[in-house]
Amino acid sequence: MAVSEKTIAKLKILADAAKYDASCASSGSKKRDSRDGKGVGSIEGMGICHAYAPDGRCISLLKVLLTNSCIFDCAYCINRASSGVERARFTPQEVADLTVEFYKRNYIEGLFLSSGIIRSPDYTMEQIVEVARILREEHDFGGYMHLKTIPEASPELIEAAGRHADRVSINIELPTANSLKKLAPEKDRGGIEDAMAGLKDAIEAHKREKTLRAKPKLFAPGGQSTQMIVGADKEDDAQVLTTATDLYDKHRLRRVYYSAFSPIPDSKPGMPVNKPPLIREHRLYQADWLTRFYGFRRDEIISTMDGGMLDLAADPKLIWALKNQGFFPIDVNSATKEELLRIPGVGTKGVEKILAARRFGRLRYDDLTRVAASVRKIRPFVTALDWTPTSLLESGALEARMKKPAEQQDLFAAAA
Template identity: 60%
Template sequence: MASERYQSLDSKLAILADAAKYDASCASSGSKSTRKGSQIGSTEGMGICHSYTPDGRCISLLKILLTNYCIYDCQYCVNRVTSETPRARFTVDEVVDLTLDFYKRNYIEGLFLSSGIIQNSDYTMEQLTLVAKKLRKEHRFGGYIHLKTIPGAAEELMADAGRWADRLSVNIELPTELDLKQLAPEKKKPEIVEAMTGIKEKIDERKSDQKKGMKPPRFAPAGQSTQMIVGATATPDNEILKTASELYTGQSLRRVYYSAYSPIPHADSLLPGKSPPLIREHRLYQADWLLRFYGFEVNEIVVRKDLNLDLEIDPKLAWALQQRDYFPVDVNTASREQLLRVPGIGARSVKRILSIRRHKRIRTDDLKKLRVAWKRTKSFVITEDYNPALADLDRDDLQRLITPAAKQLDFFDTFDAALRGEL
């Protein structure tokens, strides 16, 4: 009976979705065209979030584990072998059917499938790939598929996974090798990096084949991403950002996700029992943006002596407060690079300023109309008209003027704005 089938699925789904929720990645963007011959499903570049849970995170993909049985003992993970969490395992067909059933009702953009390590890396990877392959070949599914790959799995298995998936990811898990040794003794950084390099090489190879006029089969058209857990160890932000920066340049990753270590049910006693450091996570995302789109270097971004980002102000403002000599910047004459460094002005506003500048001189009102964060911007810019706030630029208490004490508690305003659509 269908209803009995749904009941058994229901209890498995509750366990295996719960077990998957600590993975921050939910992006469904990046695959620019739908696979040919698709009957159900499309990927047209932009991701769609089909729902939002009260944690403010979007539901774009059906994010589940194939199984939460795991032979590893990673301390931060609810699914580690020593945890007493309830266990379940989907069959390959159950995941295939669930994905299609959800997709056909327009609940989801596709599937994000991960798994605990069962038997060994190869076997686990094979099972994950089988789901993707079945969806593509037997059901002509054209929706988004993100597979979490298992470091240490054979190269042929990775190649197969990339053929059917839109995105592959290998979790770096923790920022440094020492952190891994402490909390994930079975995971080895060289193995993780090797897996990433393998994926990168295949993506590059396909691109160069395409340039030569060949038509190679698809390989992870939406690239690869990774996730780092923040706050489970004492490693400071500059180490975290250094690792991220290396991954962006060395491995051409599309995204590094930062996941504030969240208390988990069945937590191991060795880990901090506390609320997740959400503000820190948010500052790391802001810093990540500065690295990728604003021309900043890691060693510029972290300005504090303890090598962490300032929790009270955004990293660009923190940098600007330390580099007063760089300012004021004249919005009517400054270069793109200079404008990008002004607090409160985002990359999109910079583009608009440059475009408007060709036709008229920019006044303070124009900046307000562009909805730059004027409060943070005003003491750093010269405009066509008189800007009285400029007089504050050299004041010692400028930070307090910009973020009065009462306001500092309200971190979540900026938090929401910056994360919108990005997670």
């Protein structure tokens, strides 16, 4: 089946409109600004983006909106009701056919589908679920599927989405309830979190069912995620991180995505005219990783902030180390896993390598080259069989040597 010119024209509009959703993209990919029509998720490649499946595979997804029309008027959204953007709308059958056609051509391995709100939240959610139903039941589509669910929709419709999707997500939108009330008065923070709680309960119920049935029905095996816009209002990084860690604790989210606010054309009065530095988004991801995988407490990271903001010149793990120099140096031959995870420049895989290597003998300085991307970065913080750091740690030279201006930071550097 050939893709019609009319469908391609819709796809250009609705793939471009989907670029503002970061929930299936990595941070720091490109500069983006809504005013230039370019950036992350641009229509080049017809809305195809890269994401990671629950098992860690990198996969290509068709990332698109069902429609960019919306009855809500959120101040930070280019698709708000009062926006003058060109509108388009797919039918559920069109999205399903397009997905299958691209899948057969080996362009994609799955679908990321979201939508503006049309008629009502329930009506829109019914349309999204219908796309998933057609794909799963009529086309026997086995590809990856991520569905954005609408918190104002009925719990039954949200649960129906979970029965078809590999992952579901509900956007928290903004870091605080006050900002949400100010910039998106038609949305309710309590209702959003109630919907998240309902999804969490459904996911956990189906996990329990797996232990009782030989072939239980799958329900969002990739869990749920959310997105938070950063820089649309005045919240600092401490507030953003506090909201994120609370969401992880309460709703067992698989991922919180941080999306740097992108200035929009014809914006409402009072909205920022400049986007926040993209490195801020990256630093938030690093801080997020530290609380989830490195054993750092939220308050430990917040205590290192200057005025509630993460340091843009260096990653938060290094900043913590510089402010807690009495914790170092760490003996790589005797330290616990929890202590090793605190070493700047060593990631979780590096720690596992250290622990594995210690079973065969004591580590020397040269051995550290196999567990860290840069021995120069870690040597002030560790001791080995033939290595003890000098007074570099106390001299102040370390900070000057290891911190770079924010514009020189590698956005793709591991959150070590």
